[in-house]
């Protein structure tokens with residue numbers, strides 16, 4: 001069994017080295033509107049995810065996914081709009097979003113790798129962490145962190161890309177867990193129960209199960225191009241500035 005797994009990993013590495021190199025990173029944007037997102041698993045109204053980055057993922061078999069990403073305060077927000085998945089396989093369609101928080105691209109998932117899973121119409125999203133010796137794939141379920149949301153439902157008339165009912169996913173991922181960085185390793189796996197296929201980002205990473213993820217060494221990257229994600233938030237910076245100014249003035253006065 002273990003040998004089979006390592007063979008599978010070796011195959012994935014060989015197969016995908018070129019595509020991983022060729023993949024442009026996902027550029028995440030800072031947003032001031034993400035705290036207004038209604039977490040119901042779908043486009044709730046037309047402007048809901050407007051202030052976020054857009055990446056269009058299209059595949060040779062006609063699959064078409066719109067990915068929106070943004071960050072605000074202590075959360076990373078991800079919307080996966082599986083526009084072409086019009087077969088609503090409740091309890092089966094699912095998406096996994098993974099972060100290699102140190103971007104150290106290890107061969108097997110390590111303890112700074114986290115994955116977040118949501119399933120269509122199921123209220124119980126879950127979180128996996130790498131580095132476990134208890135499971136063959138080195139991933140183990142951990143308690144959902146405070147503030148984490150993963151929810152999936154059906155997007156239709158309010159969707160910016162298609163009014164035909166289709167599966168979509170909303171995630172809110174706490175930076176308390178994944179940390180603040182201007183570059184993460186990043187992997188997405190979107191499973192459609194009707195075709196029984198996983199479409200990944202980066203593309204063509206072979207995986208036969210939604211929670212059996214390809215090796216982090218070939219994941220893509222999620223980048224904060226203006227480095228706004230790792231920086232201090234403005235309120236914190238303002239408090240620090242005010243504090244040092246008052247400390248300086250106090251010192252000056254008693255000289």
Ligand SMILES: [Ca+2]
Nearest residue numbers: 038040042044
């Ligand atoms: Ca929504």
Ligand SMILES: [Ca+2]
Nearest residue numbers: 087089192193
């Ligand atoms: Ca489906």
Ligand SMILES: [Ca+2]
Nearest residue numbers: 100104112113
């Ligand atoms: Ca890692």
